[in-house]
Amino acid sequence: MCLAIPGKVISVGEENGIRIGRVLFGGVTQPVSLDFVPEASIGDYVMVHVGFAISRVNQEEAEKTWQTLEEMGLLAGELPEANRTAGLAERDQS
Amino acid sequence: MKYLDEYRDSQMVKRLLEKIRRTVTQHLVLMEICGGQTHTIMRYGLDELLPPQIELVHGPGCPVCVTSTSILDRAIEVAQREDVTLVSYGDMLRVPGSKTDLLSAKSRGADVRMVYSPLDALRIARQTPERKIVFLAVGFETTAPANAMAVWQAHREGLNNFFLLASHVLVPPAIRALAGSPDNRVQGFIAPGHVCTVVGCRDYEDLVQEFRMPIVVGGFEPVDLLQAIAVLVTMLEEGRAAFSNEYARSVSYRGNIEAQRILAEVFEVADQPWRGLGEIPQSGLRLKSKFAAYDANQVFALTIPEVEASSVCISAKILKGLKKPTDCSVFGHSCTPESPLGAPMVSSEGACSAYYQYRRHDLVVIQ
Ligand code: SF4
Numbered sequence: 028m029c030l031a032i033p034g035k036v037i038s039v040g041e042e043n044g045i046r047i048g049r050v051l052f053g054g055v056t057q058p059v060s061l062d063f064v065p066e067a068s069i070g071d072y073v074m075v076h077v078g079f080a081i082s083r084v085n086q087e088e089a090e091k092t093w094q095t096l097e098e099m100g101l102l103a104g105e106l107p108e109a110n111r112t113a114g115l116a117e118r119d120q121s
Numbered sequence: 122m123k124y125l126d127e128y129r130d131s132q133m134v135k136r137l138l139e140k141i142r143r144t145v146t147q148h149l150v151l152m153e154i155c156g157g158q159t160h161t162i163m164r165y166g167l168d169e170l171l172p173p174q175i176e177l178v179h180g181p182g183c184p185v186c187v188t189s190t191s192i193l194d195r196a197i198e199v200a201q202r203e204d205v206t207l208v209s210y211g212d213m214l215r216v217p218g219s220k221t222d223l224l225s226a227k228s229r230g231a232d233v234r235m236v237y238s239p240l241d242a243l244r245i246a247r248q249t250p251e252r253k254i255v256f257l258a259v260g261f262e263t264t265a266p267a268n269a270m271a272v273w274q275a276h277r278e279g280l281n282n283f284f285l286l287a288s289h290v291l292v293p294p295a296i297r298a299l300a301g302s303p304d305n306r307v308q309g310f311i312a313p314g315h316v317c318t319v320v321g322c323r324d325y326e327d328l329v330q331e332f333r334m335p336i337v338v339g340g341f342e343p344v345d346l347l348q349a350i351a352v353l354v355t356m357l358e359e360g361r362a363a364f365s366n367e368y369a370r371s372v373s374y375r376g377n378i379e380a381q382r383i384l385a386e387v388f389e390v391a392d393q394p395w396r397g398l399g400e401i402p403q404s405g406l407r408l409k410s411k412f413a414a415y416d417a418n419q420v421f422a423l424t425i426p427e428v429e430a431s432s433v434c435i436s437a438k439i440l441k442g443l444k445k446p447t448d449c450s451v452f453g454h455s456c457t458p459e460s461p462l463g464a465p466m467v468s469s470e471g472a473c474s475a476y477y478q479y480r481r482h483d484l485v486v487i488q
Contacts, residue, residue, distance in 0.1 A: 030157045030341065030470075031263070031315050043247075044277055045240075045270075060240060062270060063380040074318070074371065077210070077260075078238025079267040081380060082318050082371055095342045099164050100469070 031074035031081055032096060033089035036067055050075060130344050137347035142172045144354050150176045150306045151353055152442050154292055155313035156183030156470025157341045163475040165343045178442030181295055181398060182313055184259045185212040185468035186436065189394040192288040193218035195423040196257045200231040206249065208242045209257035211235045212468040217461065219428040239271035246275065246283040255284045255417045263315045265289045265406055266380035269387035272408065272415050285408060286417040290393055292316050293324040294404035299441060300332045307442050309353040311339040314368040321376025326364045333362045340368040387412060394427050396464055397437035434463035439472055446476040453481045
């Protein structure tokens with residue numbers, strides 16, 4: 028519960044006045060608030076904690092962190108079931 | 122050793138271990154604050170790979186583990202009301218309150234739902250305007266801005282069926298309480314990377330000055346942690362107390378300004394009870410009075426006092442670094458992740474759960 032998960036911003040829009048990005052995690056997109064990272068835009072990788080992006084990271088960093096979290100079985104507490112099945116490679120194809 | 126080879130940076134890990142081995146000359150007690158870091162240490166057996174002079178103790182950095190029983194008792198009470206839907210992060214539903222837990226309340230008919238994000242809690246509130254949505258919002262500084270944003274957003278949208286039952290804890294006052302306590306054994310702290318990503322480094326520099334004790338910000342991967350440990354060991358061996366940020370790829374000196382802004386807008390610092398550690402002055406956050414209409418404590422008049430949890434559970438001593446989970450008489454017997462007697466056995470980031478996952482087999486061999 029204190030971890031942040033890397034994902035890739037694939038679109039940016041607004042919902043109910045919140046700046047919401049669709050962020051790809053493991054082949055599935057999730058709505059994520061981008062309010063705390065106003066500088067983030069499409070194609071960027073962000074660290075997401077409880078549905079809020081808290082920092083921007085580069086792609087290499089994002090890949091490495093995703094693999095480590097997966098290896099450690101720590102994605103379970105942070106993401107809904109469907110999002111944990113695919114790795115970062117599959118994510119980039121979608 | 123069993124897990125090291127599967128880690129892709131194993132060369133780097135070996136180099137760092139070698140460096141630490143060459144530097145250390147004395148017994149050193151280091152504490153990692155964050156439960157995610159505890160998990161990494163256990164998962165990769167870092168504590169066993171390090172030279173025996175280095176003792177790692179596991180701090181109070183799992184929000185699930187330090188949420189007080191009175192908050193859980195309040196959540197369980199309010200969840201039993203006809204018109205209330207109680208939502209919270211997954212692990213919170215299994216943490217025992219003084220009598221029962223939220224999942225048991227759910228099985229007896231309470232409307233309890235799990236969410237991954239405060240955005241989900243808001244969505245439920247929008248979709249079911251006839252129900253009162255109470256969001257049991259726990260967390261450290263990493264999570265608090267997201268919870269704050271939920272309240273701010275509810276206010277902006279005019280949602281009048283969304284309420285926060287908040288239990289937020291702050292890391293620096295906890296370090297202050299631990300470092301300042303007469304039975305403290307910790308000589309250096311690894312500060313939590315994602316907390317610092319949000320709040321920055323200032324408070325930690327101040328703590329270094331206050332206690333003349335080194336503090337190093339660390340990440341969550343084995344290399345990150347060993348790097349932080351190597352820096353702490355070097356400082357302690359040289360007799361230096363300094364601050365260092367060894368997770369600079371995520372943590373900037375000032376932190377995330379936008380997140381800090383919403384925190385300050387919605388919450389104010391207040392005294393806070395911690396499970397196991399008792400009340401720590403100025404170590405929590407409460408809603409500012411202008412958001413009182415969203416405060417579940419006030420709206421539902423929740424006043425259940427703190428009750429001490431199960432007497433067999435030694436989690437208080439574990440969170441202070443005085444005992445290890447394996448020192449607990451019921452560890453792995455009557456207390457397991459399936460039926461936890463204490464909070465550190467619930468979350469995968471809790472020290473007891475991490476030991477259970479990765480160390481219980483070793484124990485059987487030893488016995
Ligand atoms: S093993 Fe269970 S009872 Fe013992 S300290 Fe850990 S959580 Fe408490």
